[in-house]
Amino acid sequence: MPVKKDPSGRRSVEAEVEVPGSPEQVWDAIATGPGISSWFVPSQVEEGVGGTVKAQFGIGDSVSKITEWNPPHKFVATSQDLGENAAAVATEWIVEARDGGTCVVRVVHSWFADTDQWDKDFEGHEHGWREFFRILRFYLTHFRGQHGSLLQVIPMLPEPKDTAWAALMGAIGLPLSPKVGQRIASSKGAPSFSGIVEHVGESAYPESLFVRLDEPAPGLAHLFAMAMGGSVFLIVRLYLFGEKPAATVAREEPAWKAHLASLAETVKDGKMQK
Numbered sequence: 001m002p003v004k005k006d007p008s009g010r011r012s013v014e015a016e017v018e019v020p021g022s023p024e025q026v027w028d029a030i031a032t033g034p035g036i037s038s039w040f041v042p043s044q045v046e047e048g049v050g051g052t053v054k055a056q057f058g059i060g061d062s063v064s065k066i067t068e069w070n071p072p073h074k075f076v077a078t079s080q081d082l083g084e085n086a087a088a089v090a091t092e093w094i095v096e097a098r099d100g101g102t103c104v105v106r107v108v109h110s111w112f113a114d115t116d117q118w119d120k121d122f123e124g125h126e127h128g129w130r131e132f133f134r135i136l137r138f139y140l141t142h143f144r145g146q147h148g149s150l151l152q153v154i155p156m157l158p159e160p161k162d163t164a165w166a167a168l169m170g171a172i173g174l175p176l177s178p179k180v181g182q183r184i185a186s187s188k189g190a191p192s193f194s195g196i197v198e199h200v201g202e203s204a205y206p207e208s209l210f211v212r213l214d215e216p217a218p219g220l221a222h223l224f225a226m227a228m229g230g231s232v233f234l235i236v237r238l239y240l241f242g243e244k245p246a247a248t249v250a251r252e253e254p255a256w257k258a259h260l261a262s263l264a265e266t267v268k269d270g271k272m273q274k
Contacts, residue, residue, distance in 0.1 A: 012110035017133035018102050019140045026095050026103045027072030029140060034147040039139040039239060040132055042150055053077045058154045059233055064091065105136065131222070134199060134210065135239065138220050142212075148219060149245040151238040151253050155260045156231050164232035165207040165225045167266045171259065174209075184211065191255040192216040193238075216252045217242040236260070 002013070019026060029035040036043040042056040051066045064079035067090070078090045092108040107129060139148075157164035169176050173187025178197045185194035194215040201208030207225035219240040226233045236256065240248050 010110055012108055014106060014108040015129040015133070016104055016106040017137060018098065018104050019133075019137045020102050021140045021144055022101070023072040023095050023097050023103055025144055026105060026140065028145070029136065030093050030095070030105060031071065031075055037150060038143070038146070038148045038241075039135045042152070058152050058235070059228075068092075105133070131208065131224070135220060135222060138198070138210075138212075139239070143219075143241045146241050148239050148241040149249045151236075151240060151249045151256065153236045153253070153256045153260055155234050155236075155263045157234065157264055159227055159230055159232055161207055161225050161227045161232050164234060167263055168223065168225070168234045168236075168260075171263050171266065178209065185215075189259075191252060191259055193221065195221065213238065213240070216240065217245060217248045219245075234260075234263070 006012075021029075029039065031045065032047070033043050033045040036045065036055070040055065041058070044052075044054045046052050046066070047069065049066055049069050051069075053062075053064045053066065055062045062079060064077035066075060066077050068074065068076035072095055074092065074094045076090055076092045078088050080088055090110050092106075092110070094104075094106040094108070096104045096106070098104060155168070157167060166176055171190065172193060173190050174184050174193075175182075178184055178200060180197050180200060182197045183195070184197060186192065192215045193211075193213070195211040195213040197209070198212050198220070199208075199210040200206075201224070205224075209221070209223045211221040211223075213219045213221050216238075217240040219238060219242070222235075222237045222239075224235050226235060238249075238252075242248070
């Protein structure tokens with residue numbers, strides 16, 4: 001997702017994905033709080049121009065103001081995610097209908113700058129959007145029209161990332177190198193977790209795993225590791241559906257938090273402890 005530079009000083013990056021569903025169904029998924037929360041992160045949306053979008057990533061919130069609202073085709077929201085003294089970032093969400101009952105969803109980030117200071121950060125968004133778009137496609141394929149609940153736990157360990165990832169997999173009881181199509185399940189004493197592996201991390205980002213869940217409820221799990229500032233954030237996200245997903249999250253989340261609270265004890269000086 002290379003940065004495009006205009007003579008005016010405008011810079012932009014974009015990503016897109018083709019997903020099943022009508023424009024109205026896709027709009028519900030990308031432009032309403034319950035819809036966004038079902039595949040992205042917990043979010044609240046005050047719909048319409050002048051409203052706000054608040055996305056809770058677990059390691060910080062992003063708040064933006066809606067400047068354009070044209071359902072079910074496009075909305076634009078502007079934020080100060082680069083900092084109060086930096087350029088504002090406009091994010092466009094565009095939905096284009098295609099033949100065969102699908103739509104293309106396009107996200108465009110744009111900002112004005114006369115330096116390359118933030119270019120690498122935005123170029124790095126490509127991997128993040130690729131991961132989230134995979135979840136969006138899964139959601140619209142299997143749970144379209146449903147609003148699920150997210151179970152999110154984010155323990156933190158010191159670098160290196162591969163050691164921290166191995167600690168997480170070991171704590172849950174999951175294989176370190178699972179195969180697509182393999183059925184996996186948590187070990188005895190770990191929180192309820194079982195399903196079929198849908199996708200594993202690519203060579204550039206190996207610490208990532210997608211699982212189509214049947215326990216603790218129908219849904220999708222996305223587990224990945226992200227290094228930042230000398231630490232590794234281990235993100236565990238379970239997008240749960242089925243009957244009363246919010247109640248399932250309320251029941252299961254304390255067990256996940258308690259089980260992973262002692263994860264740091266398994267790693268010392270970047271090495272696994274026996």
